[in-house]
Amino acid sequence: MAVRRATEGVGRVLLEEVQRWGGMKQTGVGLRHMMEFGSHPTERKLMQSAQFLHKELPIRIARRVVELDDLPFGLSDKHAVLKVRDWYLDSFRDLRSFPDIRDASDELAFTDMIGMIMVRHKDVVPTMALGVQQLKKDLRPKAASSDLEEIQNFLDRFYLSRIGIRMLIGQHVALHDSDAEPGCVGQINSKMSPIHVAQIASEDARAVCMRAYGDAPDVNIYGDPNFTFPYVASHLHLMMFELVKNSLRAVQERYVNSDRDAPPVRIIVADGEEDVTIKISDEGGGIPRSGLSKLFTYLYSTAEAPQYEYHNKVNNGVTMAGYGYGLPISRLYARYFGGDLQIISMEGYGTDAYLHLSRPGDSQEPLP
Template identity: 65%
Template sequence: MDNEDELKFTDLIQRVKMRHNDVMPTMALGVQELKEDLGKKVGLNELPEIHQFLDRFYMSRIGIRMLIGQHVALHRPNPPPGFIGLICTRVSPVEVAQLAIDDARSACMRTYGGSPEVHVYGDPSFTFAYVPTHLHQMVFELVKNSLRAVEERFSNTEQDSPPIRVVVADGLEDVTIKISDEGGGIPRSGISKIWTYLYSTAKSPVSDDKQQLLEMPPVMAGYGYGLPISKLYAKYFGGDLQVISMEGYGTDAYLHLNRLGNVQEPLP
C-alpha cells in the first residue's frame, strides 16, 4: 500500500463519516414516531430493550466516528499545535466550558429572548488531554438544560433569574465539572426517566416536514437525547455523568472525565 492508496482510503472513510452525519436526527425521528404509535399506554420504563439497543448503537457509533476522525485528523497537512489527531494534549476545561456556555446562551436567547447568567469557577491555565469536541458537546447539553429550566421558571416572575454555576475541579483521577442551577429541579420519580431516549422535558420538535427536521442543527432539544448521549460520551473515555436534583429548588449535574488514560474502549 503506497502513499496514494493511503490518501484514497483516508478520503473514502471521510466521505463515509460525512454520509452518516444525519443518523442521530433520523434515529431520533424514528424513536419519536415509535413513541407516538405506542401511545400513552406503554410506560417509558417498559421498553428496556429499546434503550439497551440504542445505548449499544450509539456507543458503537461514537467509537467508529472517533476512529475515523482520528485517522483523518492525523493526515491533515497542518495540524493545530498541541493536537494528536482529534486529541488535544492541553485542553483547558474552563476555556472549553466557556465556549460551550456562550453557544448555549446564544441558543437560549434565540428561543426565549433572554438568558440567565452563567458563572464559571476554576483555573483557566489548568489543562489535560481530552477530545475538546466531546467536552464541548457534553457541557453544552448540560448548560442548555439548566438555562432552559431557569428561564422557564423565572421568565414570568418579577424575580431576577439566579445565575448558573459551573465549577471545574482538578482531581488526581478525574476532572469533574459541576453544573448547578436553581431551575426548580426534577421530581425523584422522574430522575430515572431522564436517561431514557423516549423522554424529554422540552417540547418535541417533530413536525410534518420530515426533511426540514433532518436539516435542523443537531442541538437535539426536544428529542430526549441530550443527557443519554452525553453520558455515553463521558463513559467512552472512562468517565461518567450523574444528576442529583432537589425538587422545588434546582439540579446539580456532575460530569466526571477520566484523566488516567488507563480505560479500554467500552464497546458492546
Template identity: 75%
Template sequence: MALKKAAESSSKGLAEEVQRWGSMKQNGVSLRYMMEFGARPTERNLLLSAQFLHRELPIRIARRAVELESLPFGLSEKPAVLKVRDWYVDSFRDIRSFPEIKDSNDELAFTKTIMMVKVRHNNVVPAMALGVQQLKRDMKINHKVVSELDEIHRFLDRFYMSRIGIRMLIGQHVGLHDPDPQPGCIGLINTRLSPMHVARAASDDARSICFREYGSAPEVEIYGDPNFTFPYVQSHLHLMVFELVKNSLRAVQERFMDTDKDVPPIRIIVADGIEDVTIKISDEGGGIRRSGLPKIFTYLYSTAEDPLDENFEVVSEGTVMAGYGYGLPICRMYARYFGGDLQIISMEGYGTDAYLHLSRLGDSQEPLP
C-alpha cells in the same frame, strides 16, 4: 429478468457478508494509545492506522447494521430507521470493496473513502430519534410504559456508543493528516485542553440558542484554574457541556420568565483531581421530581415539545433548545467512552447539579458494545 436476478443475488451476497462480519471480534483502543501512536504521524504509522481501520470499521458497522434489522416493537420498519440501516450497509460495502492498502497512495484514497462514510452518517442521531418518535406515536406510549421498553434503551445505548467509537476512529485518522495542526493537538485529541475555555465556549453557544428561543438567557459563572489543562477530545467535551448548560438555561429561564425575581446564574465548577477532572453544572431551575429522575437517561422521554419531523436532514445536533429526548443519555455515552461518567442530582423545588466526570488517565479501553 436476468438483471433483476443478478441484483437480488448481489444483495443476498452482501447481506450474508454483513452477517459474517457482524459476528467478528472488535478491537478497542485507549485515548493514551491514540495519543502515543498519533504523536508520530509518519507515512508508516498512517499506513498501519489505515490497515487497522480497513479491517476494524466493517466489523463495527456490520454489527450495527445487523442489529438495525431486528429491533423490537417494529422499530426496524420505521422509515427513518430503514434509512439509517441503508447508510450502514452502504458504508460497509464501500469499505469492504476498497482493495488492500499497500502504500501511501492507497492510504490517501482510503482516507477519502472513510471521510465520505463519516459525512454520510452525520444525521444518524436525529434520524434514529425520529424513528423512536414515530414508534412512540404509533404505540401511543405514555411515560409509564416508556420505562418498560428496556430492550430499545439497551439497543440505543449500544448503538450510540458504537457510533461515537466509529466517528472517533475515523476522525482521529483523518485528523493526523492535518498539515498545520493546532499546537498540542494529535488528531482530534488536544493534549493541552483547557476545560475552563471549553466550558466558556460551550456556555456562550448554549446562551445564544436560549436568546433565540426566549429573548433572554441567564448568566453563566465559571470557577476553576484557568491555567489547568489535560488531554481530551475537545469536540466531545464541548458537546457534553453545551448539552448540560442548555438544559440548565431552559429550566432557569422557564422558572423565572414570568416573575420579577432576579434570575440566578448557572454555576460551573471545574475540579482537577488525581483520577478525574470533574465539571459540576449547577442551576436553580426548580429541579426534577424524584419520580422523573429514572427517566432522564432514557431515549423515549423528554419534558419538552417534540421538535422533530420528517425533515431530519436539516436538523443538526444541538441546534434546538430541547425535545429530542436523547441529550442526557448521549452525553453520558460520550463521558463513558473514555472511562468517565455523568451523574444528575436534583432537589425538587430548588435546582439540579450535573456532575461530569472525565477520566484523566486515558488508559481505559473503548467500551465496545
C-alpha cells in the same frame, strides 16, 4: 436477522457477508494509545492506521446493520430506521470493496473514502430519533417499561458504537491535517483547558437560549484557567453545551414572569487525581424524584416540541431538544473514555449535573 428482512435491491451475498463480519470480534482503542500512536504521524504509521480501520470498521458497522434489522415493536420497519440501515449498508459495501492498502496512494484514497462515510452518517442521530418518535406514537399509551428496555439497550449500544466509529475515522483523518493547533494529536488536545471549553460551550448555549426566549441567564465559571489535561475538546463541548443549555432553559422558564432577576448557572471545574469533575448547577426548580429515572431514557423529554440544532463547534454530533437524546448521549460520550455523568436534583430549587472525565486516559473503548 439481517437475511430475514432483506430489502429490495440488497443482495443476499452482501447480507450474508454482513452477518459474517458482524460476528467477528471488535478491537478497542484507548485515548492514551491514540495519543502515543498519533504523536508523530509518519507515512508508515498512517498506513498501519488505515490498515487497522480497513479491518475494524466493517466489523463495527456490520454489527449495527444486524441489530438494525432485528428490533422489537416493528422499529426496524420504520422509514427513518430503514434509511439509517441503508447508510450503514452502503458504508459496509464501500469498505469491503476497497482493496488492500499497500502504499501511501492507497492510504490517501482510503482516507478520502472514510471521510465520505462520516459525511454520509452525519444525520444518523436525528434520523433514528424520528424513527423512535414514530414508534412512541404507535405504542400503547402505558407500555410497560420492561417492554421498552430492549429498545433502550439497543440505542445505548448503537450510539456508543457510533461515537467509537466516528472517533476512529475522525482521528485518522485529522492526522493528515497540517494546520492542526499546537498540542493537538489528531482530534485529541493534549493540553485542553476545560475552563476554555466551558466558556465557549456556555456562550453557544446562551446564544440558543437568547434565540428561543429573547434573554438568557448568566453563566459563572469557577476553576483554574491554567489547568489542562488530554481530552477530545469536541466531545467535552458537546456535553457541556447540552448540560448548560438544559440549565439555562430551566432557569429561564422558571423566572420568565418573575420580578426577581434570574440566578446564574454555575460551573465548577475540579482537578482530582482520578477524575476531572465539572459540576453544572442551576436554580431552575429541579426535577421531581419520579422523573429522575427517566432522564437517561430515549423515550422521554422535558422539552415540548422536537427540534435539533447542528453546531459547527461540535464536529461529530447533534445536540437536540425535544427528542430526549441530549442527556443519554452526553453520558455515552463521558463513558466512552472512562468517565460518567450523574444528575442530582432538588425539587423546588434546582439541579446539579456532575460530569466526570477520567484522568489517566488508560481505559479502553467500551465496545457494545
